[in-house]
Amino acid sequence: MLWEDIRRYDNLLDTPYLSRVVGGFETDRLIAEIVDLLHTEDVDKVHLTCLALRDLIMVCDDDHVADFQRTYHGSAIVAELERIARDGKRGVRGDAIYTLGKTGCTGSIPILMDVFRSSIQSDPLVLPQVLFEICWLDRSRLEGLVDEMLAGPSFLTRWATLEGPGADIACGRLIHDPHDLVRAEAIFHLALISRPVLPKTEAKRKRKELDSYRPSVSFTDIRIMFDHWLREGGRTDYSVDEVEMFVDTEVRAYIATKAPR
Numbered sequence: 001m002l003w004e005d006i007r008r009y010d011n012l013l014d015t016p017y018l019s020r021v022v023g024g025f026e027t028d029r030l031i032a033e034i035v036d037l038l039h040t041e042d043v044d045k046v047h048l049t050c051l052a053l054r055d056l057i058m059v060c061d062d063d064h065v066a067d068f069q070r071t072y073h074g075s076a077i078v079a080e081l082e083r084i085a086r087d088g089k090r091g092v093r094g095d096a097i098y099t100l101g102k103t104g105c106t107g108s109i110p111i112l113m114d115v116f117r118s119s120i121q122s123d124p125l126v127l128p129q130v131l132f133e134i135c136w137l138d139r140s141r142l143e144g145l146v147d148e149m150l151a152g153p154s155f156l157t158r159w160a161t162l163e164g165p166g167a168d169i170a171c172g173r174l175i176h177d178p179h180d181l182v183r184a185e186a187i188f189h190l191a192l193i194s195r196p197v198l199p200k201t202e203a204k205r206k207r208k209e210l211d212s213y214r215p216s217v218s219f220t221d222i223r224i225m226f227d228h229w230l231r232e233g234g235r236t237d238y239s240v241d242e243v244e245m246f247v248d249t250e251v252r253a254y255i256a257t258k259a260p261r
Contacts, residue, residue: 002033003045006052015060018052023064030068031075038080038096046084046092050099053077057103073105082111086118090236094129101133109137120148122240124156125223128164135165146170154240155179156247159219162186168193181247184215216255222247225254 005021022030037049056065057072072078084096085108097115100108116130127149135142146166149157150173159182161170167189174186191213217225226246230238 003037006048009052010048015055018055019060019062019064022056022068027067027071031077035076035080038084041089041092043091046095050095053099054102073107078105078108082108085115086111093126097129097133101136106137109134116145120152120157124154124160124240125226127160131166132164142166143169154244155182156240156243158182162189163219181217185218188213188215216258217251222251
């Protein structure tokens with residue numbers, strides 16, 4: 001059974017083993033079984049199937065996988081990954097987005113662009129990942145996408161630019177942001193990228209100076225904290241209003257515990 005082979009691969013991370021598994025299937029049957037695993041939207045099944053897919057396309061290099069690699073980009077697997085990226089449960093969307101990017105699915109850029117633009121309105125926590133994978137496939141889009149995020153309806157959308165490939169572009173424009181937490185991280189990032197190359201002793205002193213700009217929380221911290229909060233509540237979805245409220249209550253309380261007394 002393919003699922004048992006994929007679970008075993010997670011423990012071994014042995015690409016020759018994975019190639020032999022694939023070699024035991026007709027390509028059409030292999031594609032159908034992978035689509036069935038993805039379609040479950042079970043977190044473990046999607047995560048491990050996507051791991052195996054990425055290695056099959058990016059790492060394996062022998063005759064066992066050649067036919068699968070030739071047919072992959074036009075297959076039902078990519079269509080199913082696109083469906084999950086656009087409409088799937090939040091717990092599995094990230095794996096689909098990551099896999100479309102890393103396996104070179106340039107034909108999926110329009111779908112990823114749709115995901116990006118809908119996420120500006122409804123899912124700012126996934127924006128850095130979607131932005132990264134679109135730009136992995138087509139770097140020329142970066143500046144325009146950052147502009148769209150900076151014009152988004154929530155401070156979270158602006159803040160999301162500071163995690164990932166758009167941070168260097170966005171930070172100078174966010175140092176006067178009306179939201180204090182966005183502003184603090186932007187100031188710190190700008191200080192980081194503006195530091196000159198210095199002799200070792202001077203660089204050490206400069207690092208200590210930079211620490212004075214370090215924000216209490218970053219966008220990455222918020223994303224991790226809120227994901228944990230969702231899991232604790234047994235939830236997979238959220239509204240933008242809920243994240244904003246979480247920042248204004250839970251995160252502010254957390255920051256208060258870190259403040260010097």
